[in-house]
Every structure is written in structure tokens, then in C-alpha cells.
Amino acid sequence: MSKKILLKNIDVPGIQGYEAYRANGGYASVEKALKMKPDDIVEEIKKSGLRGRGGAGFPTGMKWSFIDKKTPNPHYLVCNADESEPGTFKDRYLMQHLPHALVEGMIVSSFALDAHTSYIYIRGELLYVYHILEKAIAEAYANGWLGKNIQGSGYDLDVYMQPGAGAYICGEETGLIESLEGKRGNPRMKPPFPAIQGLWMCPTVVNNVETIAAVPHILNMGGEEYAKIGVGKSTGTKLISACGHINKPGVYEIELGLPVEEFIYSDQYCGGIRGGKKLKAVVAGGSSVPILPTELILKTAKGEPRLMSYESLSDGGFITGTMLGSGGFIAMDETVSVVKNLWNFTRFYHHESCGQCSPCREGTGWMEKVLHKIVEGKGKMSDIDLLWDVQAKIDGRTICPLGEASAWPVASAIRHFRKDFEQYIQQPQKIQNVSYLQDAVTA
């Protein structure tokens, strides 16, 4: 099931630079695109079945077709490079090693959307990658792929970088747009959707880095060919960033439909659990998706092998399933306290809540407090039900999905690991002092 499309040329020497990138087929999709009608490119993307790679999995071609064509206002394409979902580091990898792949995707996608100015919003912590991309953009200008009258086609496009400044919420597309306008990253009420009123109230498409980087390959091979890769409605390849207690953490490009078991245990991918330990739990798609115990991540509740695909991972809904999400794959071995890990995640959501909606602003804080109390060894059995109650009151009651993202990990941890909570509350000292550092200095 090994299939490399996005990362095919990652090991080519000098591929970060323009010369090597171009010599290996780079920018061919732009040449092809400029001879096509923009709407035909949107059709190819629809045929390919490409789905948003940032986490939501929304069909990209459909998202593009929503853009308001009647307005006299300019259209904008904004690339979401605000990769901040804990466990996810695929976009950073892609941008750092293949900056031109993103630039090429930006040009083709902008042309398809009739955008003449596009922005790449990259998280501020990645300023060193920002400079790598600025260099790639400058090279693209110098070689006639950006600017006025690109390759003599009459099409003009400017692509600019924009750094964020440390706010997870700016990964939410309307929060990102607010931030790009120089404001606090408070998500907007929808509708209107960005395709109608986005950046500066103009029609805007916001796409993830990996989504945009896939576009040139789809155009080169044709949408129908791309749709043959993968399984069912999960077409193509996906970058999975694997981390936690595995032997070989890193970014892997997989064909969608790869069995989870193979991904975890095969030497081609994660190479099994480090130190010969047993796998306890997996968070399969970034910290926001439900955590699953080993038996449910390897097999669905029906006993079928679980696959790395949008459908298979969500088989069983939130009762026995999870989500593919961003592809941030976090494995935890048998020594991990799910409760302590959950406290850490909940602290993250509390810290990152923008504060607009009371259920999220207050609820994440309450959950963090209750979990901290348990972690400190002062928990009561009734706290488990209290946590359940609070998460249920956040879910579905907020402007943006950060509320749900904070509630799902709590709900799933209680659902699948209630025993962990009970043990921690009864015998906290047994769990408190586990260390994971290679050369931990015990104080």
C-alpha cells in the first residue's frame, strides 16, 4: 500500500530549490492549468474526490464551487499553514522540504478560483519555514511563475506570506481570516461562509497546505486516475504524522485504506511500540478526535480490520469509532495514564479557547480544574460524572469546533477508560511519578 505522490521527490538532492524542483517535473501542472478553463480545473478536483486534509475532510472541489462568482469583489485563496493540532506536523515537513510544491499548488488553485492575490498564513512559531517559503516564492517570481502575465497567459497572481503569532484557534478558517485582517482570532458566525464573505468580506477559499499541494498532482494525472487511489470515498494519499511511543516517529505518506495494524507494526511505518511494550491507546487524528483503546483502533466493533480512511476510522460513530482528522497519530504505551494525558490536552484547550462562547471559555476551565484535582490526587469518584456532565454541555453549543474538540477527548476517555479514572482517584501515588524522558534526573 505504499504510494508516494506528495513526497515522491522528497529525497532528491536540492529539491528545496527551484532548479531541482523544476528539473523533476515541477510547475508542469501550471503549464497545463493555464491552457484550461478555470471551471474545468474545479471539475477535475471534484472528480478526484480530494477531501480537505486539515481535519474536516470536506470535499475540496465542492468547497471551490461555492465561491461567489456574481460579485464584483476580488476572490482570495488563503492557505491554512497554521498547523497547531497537537500530534500534527505533516505540513511543516512538507513546507520545509518541498516549499515549491506548495507554491505550485497555490498558483493552480488560485487560477481555478480566479484569485489574483493569495496568502499563505503560517503559524508564527514556524518563522524559519516562513523564510524558506519566501525564498521559494521569490524564485517563482524570478522564473515567471508569479507576477504579471504568468508564462505569457495573461493571468496575474501575487502570493504573499503572513505569519500568525501563537493561537491554535487561527487554524479555524474564520479565525484565520480575522487574524489575517490583523485582529484577534475570534471565529465568525456562519453563515455567511467564507466562499461568500471571507477575507475583507470578499469571496475566499481557505485550504490546508496538504490539500493545496495535492492539486498539481491531480491535474497532472487527471481526477479520475487520482480517484482510483485509496478506498471508497477516501481517495488518494494522506500524510500521517506519527508520534508518541512508537519505534519510528515521523511523517508517512500512505494510500488511504492502509490497515491501522500494518501502519503501527510494520517496519515500513511506525515499526511497533518502543521498548517492546504493549500499545494501550491511540489518538488517530490529532488531539481533538476521540481516543480509542488498542482493541478498537485495530478492529471496528464489528470485528473488521480498521483502515486508515475517513470512513473506517469513524465506523461506529463516537461510541466505538474516532476520526481520521488531521492525520496526527499519537500512540500511547501501557505505562500511560489516560487521565493525566487528558488533563494535559484539556489544559491545552482551556489555554487556546478564544473566550467568545461561554460554554467553551468556562467549560474548558472547569474540566481542566477537575482533571487537575484528580491528577493531584484529590479526586472524588463523583468527579468522573461531573466531567461527563460538563463536556456534554459544551458539545454543540459553540460558534466554532474548538468546543467540540475539547469535549470529545474527555467523553471518549471516560467512555473507554473509566477504570483509569477510578484507579487514579483511588491510588494516585501509583501513577503520578511515571517519567518518559530518556535520561530523566529524578529530583
Next chain:
Amino acid sequence: MALKFSDEALTLAHNIIKRYPEGKQKSALLPLLHIAQAEFGGWLSPEAMEYVAGLLNILPVEVFEVATFYSMYNMKPVGKCVLEVCRTGPCWLMGAEDIVKYIEKKLNIKQGETTADGMFTLKTVECLAACGTAPIMQVGETYHENLTCKKVDEIIDDYRKNTKEAFSHYDKKHYKGQKV
């Protein structure tokens, strides 16, 4: 003396402002605040925010409300080197908690504090998108990955011995010496 960007920084700032349509210059606020931290010692004083407001022709309070929203902007003075240790789940699973404790003990400061000699500030930050090489710490624009206590010793020694500055994510080397 009133605060002012260096000539190179001012040129950069004006080039950034040009990236946005007429009348939308406020969009340049985030990048300009990064440059302000690089220019003015790693934090945003009221004077620094007022200066940036002037460059964008917006009110100082508009700068303040944005600056306080984003965790990368420091609202109080920092040391010459800011050590930002990731504390989120995947790093925590690989021992980030122990790294923080180790640095606290080594430098005799708590999170958010600066050493008495003004050399180091310790911050904990949320996920830095480098979970596969956890635990990690960012110093300036540089990511230090796969941390161990021994590595932390080496990094801190290196910055101290060479009195390297690393208080800003926007590294001055990217614009110093450029044409103005």
C-alpha cells in the same frame, strides 16, 4: 528617546504593508509586531505598541487588544534568550514535564521568570508541530529537538558562553544588511 525601527526594519515593514489592498494596512499588524519584538528587545512595551500603531495609522488600543491575544508576544521584558519548551500532549508523552523541571532547577527560575543575570527566560508553550522529534524547545527561530537533560545542558552552555541573543522569533539576520 522615542522608539524607532532601524532603517532595514522600516523598509521591511513598508514592504509588508504593501502586501494588502488599499485601506487594509491593519492586516500587517501581526508581522509588524514580530519585527517590533526583534527590534525592541523581545517584548512589546506600551511605547513599542504605540509606535506600531503609528506605522499602520490605527489606535494604540487596537494594537494592545491584538498583542494580548497571541501567546508569542511578550507583554513584559524577557531575557536575552527565551527558552520555549513545548508542554503539550505528544511532548509530554516523551518527557517534556521533566525537561521543564530540569531547566527550572538548573537556572533556578520558574516558568515565566527570567534569570537574575537577564540571560534566560523560561516559557512553556503549546504544541510546536514537531511531535515526532519530541520533546522539543524553541529558542529564537531555532527548534531544538529530541531533547534530553544532557542536550539541554549543551544548548544552555552554548548560548551562555557565546552570549547569543535569541529573544525574537523573527531573526534579525533575515533583514539586517538588506538594502534600504
